Amino acid sequence: MTATVAPSQLGASGIARAVAEGAVAPSEVLDWVLGQIAAVDGAIHAWSVLDTDSARAHAETLSAEARAGKLRGPLHGVPVGVKDEFDIAGLPTAMRGPDAAPASEDAACVSRLRAAGAIVVGKTTMPIAGQPPPTRNPWNLEHTPGGTSSGSGAAVAARMVPLAIAEQTAGSTLRPAAFCGVAGLKPTYGRISRFGCYPFTWSRDHVGLIARNVEDLALGLSVLAGPDPRDPTALLDEPPAADLNLDTMPPPRIGLVRNLLPDRVEPEMVEALEISAQRLQDAGAAVEDVALPSELALAWPAADLLDAERAALHAAAGASRRITRDQIAGLVPAMYYVQAQRVRTWLVTVMQAAFAGFDALLMPAALGAAPQGLGSTGDSAPLVPWSLLGFPALTINGGSTPAQLPLGLQFVAGPRADYRLLRVGAWCEAVLGCLPAPRLPGQTEQPGQSPVSARLGR
Amino acid sequence: MRMKPPVTVDEAFDWLHEQAARTWPDEVGPRMSSEVQRLAVAMAAISAADIPAEIEPLPLSLSYRAWPERT
Numbered sequence: 467m468t469a470t471v472a473p474s475q476l477g478a479s480g481i482a483r484a485v486a487e488g489a490v491a492p493s494e495v496l497d498w499v500l501g502q503i504a505a506v507d508g509a510i511h512a513w514s515v516l517d518t519d520s521a522r523a524h525a526e527t528l529s530a531e532a533r534a535g536k537l538r539g540p541l542h543g544v545p546v547g548v549k550d551e552f553d554i555a556g557l558p559t560a561m562r563g564p565d566a567a568p569a570s571e572d573a574a575c576v577s578r579l580r581a582a583g584a585i586v587v588g589k590t591t592m593p594i595a596g597q598p599p600p601t602r603n604p605w606n607l608e609h610t611p612g613g614t615s616s617g618s619g620a621a622v623a624a625r626m627v628p629l630a631i632a633e634q635t636a637g638s639t640l641r642p643a644a645f646c647g648v649a650g651l652k653p654t655y656g657r658i659s660r661f662g663c664y665p666f667t668w669s670r671d672h673v674g675l676i677a678r679n680v681e682d683l684a685l686g687l688s689v690l691a692g693p694d695p696r697d698p699t700a701l702l703d704e705p706p707a708a709d710l711n712l713d714t715m716p717p718p719r720i721g722l723v724r725n726l727l728p729d730r731v732e733p734e735m736v737e738a739l740e741i742s743a744q745r746l747q748d749a750g751a752a753v754e755d756v757a758l759p760s761e762l763a764l765a766w767p768a769a770d771l772l773d774a775e776r777a778a779l780h781a782a783a784g785a786s787r788r789i790t791r792d793q794i795a796g797l798v799p800a801m802y803y804v805q806a807q808r809v810r811t812w813l814v815t816v817m818q819a820a821f822a823g824f825d826a827l828l829m830p831a832a833l834g835a836a837p838q839g840l841g842s843t844g845d846s847a848p849l850v851p852w853s854l855l856g857f858p859a860l861t862i863n864g865g866s867t868p869a870q871l872p873l874g875l876q877f878v879a880g881p882r883a884d885y886r887l888l889r890v891g892a893w894c895e896a897v898l899g900c901l902p903a904p905r906l907p908g909q910t911e912q913p914g915q916s917p918v919s920a921r922l923g924r
Numbered sequence: 925m926r927m928k929p930p931v932t933v934d935e936a937f938d939w940l941h942e943q944a945a946r947t948w949p950d951e952v953g954p955r956m957s958s959e960v961q962r963l964a965v966a967m968a969a970i971s972a973a974d975i976p977a978e979i980e981p982l983p984l985s986l987s988y989r990a991w992p993e994r995t
Binding site: 654655656669699701763764766767768770771791794795797798799801802804805806807808809810811812814815818855856880881882 | 925927940943944947956959960962963965966967969970971973975976979980981982983984985987988990991
């Protein structure tokens, strides 16, 4: 083994393979990760808490186990970040408020990561009390990384960790992933237990993942998904396989959606969608136009009315007397809240026709590239319907603007079709490619010149 | 607040704003109006929706039963 490892090009799957093959020790991987954080996070601000001592101790244990031929699971030695909305035992959860006591136990997703051998490096930033974090987009420090999983998106894009936990209520996983030029997955509602996740709402919160590529998302979901009696909304389905078996996969059938917010999607995003669709078709995918039904226009108002859940949450938590957007949603009459839920149930059924005959639908993940400034984390509008309906959605890179800001594509599948969606995403990612690492302030080594990469021939 | 016949945005706004001003009298202003407007637009759209009478407000996991695929 060597102490000069820079596994920047490997991603989570590559690191896991390298550890399993004995090419690198978990403690070496962590050293590189902490070095990268030290080098670039002063400019990016992706972390709210670094749990360095605990991570080092854990990495040493994992290293000893790996030397003895024992691997805890498919993420043995892989460093991960966790959005500061999830409990990590011994650390306060920022989302619970400034006076919150340290969590007494790990969130379900954190405990599953640890059981699989992952090293929890720390907590990633997010807006707190409506205030965006100081986190910056690694592609351009003057632009937002998106949110609310701001730190998770920026940390993965800036090669500080290969995998991070996120959460999406409206667009908070796919938007930062798209703005930061990496891959993001919001699985079917209930696919990953919400236990230990401080809620935005109860009925629309999804535990999500941000990673360098779709292969890593699949690996992460295979570890995190599955039933959990502590979350009554958790699906009973077993986790999907990590192996996407692309060798046996026929070219996907993709429905190209051009009528999602056509008056608001920016020209650069439209061009990226059209070019990407053509490239996928040229590579053998069956790409056909499909129109989302007009009834889907009800998704946005229904989501707004279901924000009454936020008001109930804040009221129960003893919120301050000053009004917030969430508290105003408490004025929604009960009849309208129930009607919004009925609309959601109805739309789940109505949408079957649009998905029939397709493996996934393709559309923009955002209105455009990351907006300038840190005062807003951007608009979640193209993502809201799929969070409302709980359908699985995934983003991969769809190119860049002339100003070198990433543009994200969104793929959506029917409920519980997470594995199919991941296969489609991986197939399309293989055609379209991933963005290279952004050039970061403080970066002395160009990502990609890793001794581990060279040793493994990747 | 009635639902049928559908409410207009203005009707919903007036009703919501009255509640908001009564609840937070010191914070009547543009920010309150902006948030109330968002909800008023949503209420008007939902009240105009014509959905089948048999639709129940199901949890998502139950509403997925109508979908055949699980892969």
